[in-house]
Amino acid sequence: MRETPSVPPAHRPPLEVLWRAVFEESTEAIVISRAEDGTILDANEAWCRMTGFAREELLGRSAVELGMWPDPDERRALLEAARAAHGPGTVLVRAARRDGSIRYGEVHARAVEVAGEEILVASVRDVTDRFEAEEERRRLLSELLAEREEERQRIALDLHDDVLQSLTAALLQLQLLAEEDGTEGGRGRIERIERALRETLGRLRDFTFQLHPPSLDRVGLAQAVADLGDHLTAGRDVRVTVEDRTARRLPPRTGIVAYRIVQEALTNVLQHAEARSAVIRLETVGDELHVLVRDDGRGFDPEAVGEGPGIRTMRQRVELERGSLRIRSAAGRGTEVEVRLPLAPTAEG
Incomplete structure (x- = not known):
């Protein structure tokens, strides 16, 4: 087997010199800060170009102090991702440049311990x-x-x-x-x-x-969904139950989006699930509407079956509202479609 040639130690540049060269010449913006308070310990030239700050303006100050975090909660979310046991993840963040303009970056961060202190190392790609x-x-x-x-x-x-x-x-x-x-x-x-x-x-x-649905405008989402269940199951041996846990009036936009998602999910139940019953739960939690459609049908393997047009339509609607869609199912164990939608602003607001 052929051996890989190595550089003799005497001719090898010190690791600190190599690190500094990689750090400075990287095309990706890199910043190193204290995890505890966000104090910037070092930043490369790409970071300075992206943020508009000179290095001497950055060192010893935090990004919050410099006004680079429009929402400090985003830094906390980034720190949690960097500390995650499964390793660094990519987080989309907003950051303000020196001139006040807002840029969006994909941040790849990791929290490491150096000399007993937790340090945050982050590389940022401007997107x-x-x-x-x-x-x-x-x-x-x-x-x-x-x-x-x-x-x-x-x-x-x-x-x-x-x-x-x-x-x-x-x-x-x-x-x-x-x-x-x-x-x-x-x-x-x-x-x-x-x-x-x-x-x-x-x-x-x-x-x-x-x-x-005529009842959506008159009496709200829960009654409209109940009417939908009655309409779709007419002449079928399927029972649909609606659990209304909404604590306030829903904005019209959120109501129609939730209705269309339930309509698609319930149609899928009746066409494919061979279910005897289905439960639709509507619940307001904080600034979100949670929608759950659960059936006792034959279920399926989501990875093996993939996403059909019905699920793709639901996912598109949810993503447009910046919500989330989760489907849980297994053969013989029914299916759950869980959707979380941020409450859209009302017409008055």
Whole structure:
């Protein structure tokens, strides 16, 4: 086996010199600080360029003192991630430059002990352009979904106020005509037309319900979800229970997003789960709405099956609201869909 050549110790530069060269020449911004109070002990040239501070302005002062943390809680979250037993993770943070402009960075940090003192070593990659592009994409998609919901509501109202009312009036006229027509053949034809009209009315009512739930605007999310359960399970041997633990009125935006997620989850239950019952729990916790849809169906292996269009649709809606989606399932053990949504500001706020 061929041996790897080594540099004789006499010709090897001191480790401190090597470290300093790597530290200074790195294209990634690196900063070293005390974990306890955030005092900056060293920073490389890339960090100085990114923040706009000269090194002499940084050393011996903390990023909080310099006004670089718009939200000090973010530093605490970074420190917790750096101390995590599984090693350093990547955390997205906001930081203010010397001129006050805000930049976004992906921080890879680790807490280490040096001479009995806990030190935080962090490398930062500026991702502001990528972050702002993603924010713009998120904004446009969110506006598109909101416009689509408004259009669905308008169409549902038009159908209810015009088409459904006209068909109902025609049905009443047919019933009066059937009473006036004394011939057996005439009554038979009228009855067939009446059945066709009733079927058309039923399909249109179903369509308008799918477009926009009327009870959501009138009585809120919990009742709208209960009506949805009754509507979807009509004629099926499936029981849907709604547990309402919301402690306050929900903003309209949060309500419609939660409703659409429950609608998708419950549709999946009825189409795939072979369940006998499902529970929908709605709960406000702090500034979040927690939604849980749990069924007692056959379950599945999420890793083996992957995400179908229904789950992808739910995930997209949740991500647009900066929420979280978690799916737990196993063969023969049912499925849980858990969603957490930040409460969107109300129209008044």
